[in-house]
Amino acid sequence: MLAFIVQRLLQAIVVMMVVGIISFSLFQFVGDPVNNMLGPEGTTEQREKLREKLGLNDAIPIQFIRYAGNALKGEFGLSYRMGKPVDELLVERLPATIELVAVSAVIALVIGVPMGVYTGLRRDSWLSRVFLTVSLVGISLPTFVIGILMILVFGVWLGWLPTFGRGGVVDIGGWQTSLLTLQGWSHIIMPAITLALFQLTLIMRLVRAEMLEVLRTDYIKFARARGLKSRDVNFGHALKNTLVPVITITGLQIGSLLAFSIITETVFAWPGMGLLFLQGIQFVDIPVMSSYLVLMALFFVLINLAVDLLYYAVDPRLRAEHTGGAAH
C-alpha cells in the first residue's frame, strides 16, 4: 500500500515538474517581458537595469528554480493584459468554475447512474432504447452546439432562463457563490446541463455495460438461486461491483469537465477561469496561460491521485494483489 502511494506520488511530482518546465519555458520563448513592461520608448540602460532587477540575466536553471519557488507560493506575476497579479485573478474566477463543474458532476452522476442501471436491467424495454439512442446523439453533439441550442430554445424562444453570466453572487468568507439564490440557480442550470450532458451519457453507457457484465456472473446467478430479493441482488450485489470503473471514469471526467468548462464558459459568458484562460490565449498573456497550465496540471494530478486511492479503498481485490491473490 505504502509503496503504491509513494510510486503514485513520485509520478505526480514528475508530471508537475514537466508541466512546470513547459510553463516556465513559455516565458523564455514568447515575447520579452522587458519590452512588455517598458514599451518601445525604453532606453538600453533602462532595459539593462530592468533585466537585472527581474533576474533575467541569471542562468536559466536559477531562473527556473526561482520560478518554481514563486509558483509554489502561488505567485505568477502580473497579467500583461489586465495588469493585476495573476493569482488574484485566478482566485477571483475560481469559485465560478468550481461551482459550475461541481453542479455538472452531480447532475451527470444523479441522472447518469440510474439511467445506466435501468438500461442495464431492462435492456429490451423501449425506454432503454430511447436512452441509448439519445446518448449516441449526445456523444456526437459538440458541447458548444448543445449550449447554443439550449440558449436558442430556453433563452430566446421560450425566454425562461437567462443566457449569460452568473447573476447575483453572495460572498461567504471570500468565496463568491451563486448557489444560494434562486436567481443564481436560474443562471447556472443551463451551463451546468450543457457541461454535464457528455459525461452523463458516458456514465450511463459505462454503468450499463458494467451491469450487463456483472449480471452474467455466477455469484449473481447464485444470489438469485438463493432466493434473494431482486432489489437486493441488483443494487446490493450487482451495482456495488460496477462502482470501481464508475468511480475511476467519473473522477477522471471531473478533469475533463474542468477542461470543457472553457467552452461552456465561452458560450454562456460564465465568468470563470476558462474564460480568463481563453482571453489569455487570444492576447498572448503569458502569465495567465502559464499559471492556468500549472493550476490545471495540479488539479489533474490531484484528481488522478485521489482516484487511485479511492480505487484502492473500494476494491478489495487490488489490496489482495500484493499478497499474491488473484485479481479479476
Added chain:
Amino acid sequence: MSTRIESAVIPRSPANRAADALRRFFDSDVYFSFKRSPVVVIAFFVTVLLFAVAALAPWIAPHNTNEVATLNLMDARIPPFGVTDTFGNEGSAKFLLGTDDQGRDMLSAIMFGLRISLGVGFASVILAALLGTALGLLSGYVGGRLDSLIMRIADVQLTFPAILIALMIDGIVGGILPRALHEELKLYVLVLAISASQWVNFARTVRGSTLVEKNKEYVQAARVIGVRPLLIMVRHVLPNVTGPVLVIGTLSLAIAILTEATLSFLGVGVPVTHPSLGTLIRIGQQYLFSGEWWMTIFPSVALVILVLAVNLLGDWLRDALNPKLR
C-alpha cells in the same frame, strides 16, 4: 484485413488483380457486416456525400463565399427560403438557407466550411497517424530508455484532455510566431496542434502490436540473416501492426473535426478569411438573440451530421475488424 488481401496476390495482370481484390472484398466478413446494418450503410453514404460536397464545393456551390468582392451587404441577414424572421423579412429562393451578416449565402458558406473542416481534420489525423505510428514502432522495437521516454511523454499527455492540449499548443505557437506570419500559418499551426493532441492513441496501439510482432519467428529470422533494424521495422514489422491504425484513424477523424470546430468556435482556430463550420457557428451565435437562428443552426446541423456519420462508421469498423467479436 486489407493487408491479407493485398499480400496474398500472385503476380497477374492488374485488371485481374483488381477484380480479384474486389471479389474478395464482396465475399469478406467486413462487407457482410456492412450490408447487414442499415445504419452503417446510411452513415457511409452520408459521409461519402459530405466528402463529395466538400471536395467539389468550388464548382457546385451556388456562390463562392471566399471571394469577398462578390458579397453584397444588401443581401445580409436574409432568412432561409420560406421563413419570415422577427423583423418581417422574407426568405428568397436565391438563398435557400438564408445569408449571414456579410451577405454570404449560408448553403455555400457551409459547403466551403465543410471543406476546411474536413481538410484540417484529415491533415491532422494523417499527421498524427504518421507521427504516432513512427514513435510507437520505434518505442516498441527499440525498447529500453527510448521506450520509457516516449511512453512517459504519452502518459503525461494523457493526463490532460486532448482539447486542452490542442488549445495550449495553438496558443503557445501562436504566441511565438510574429503576428504577420501568424495569420498565414494559422491553418498549419492548427493542424499541428490537433495532431499533437492525438498521436498518443496511435503510438500506444502500434507499440503494443510491435511488442507482440517483435518476438515472432519472421522478425527473429530477419535479424539472424543480418537485416538492418530500420529495415526490419519498416519492411517487416510495420505492415503487420498497421491494422488498427485505420480504425483509430476513423475514430480520430471525428474527434479531430470536433476539436477543430471547437477551437474555431472559441476563436483560436482557422483564420476568419477561411471560415470552417466552427467559425460559422461562432459568427452566427452573435445573431442568436435577435432570433436569426439560421446562421448558427444550419452549420451546427452540418457539423453534427458529419461527426455522427464518421463516428458510426468508426464504431462499425472497430467492431467489424475485431476478431474477438465475431
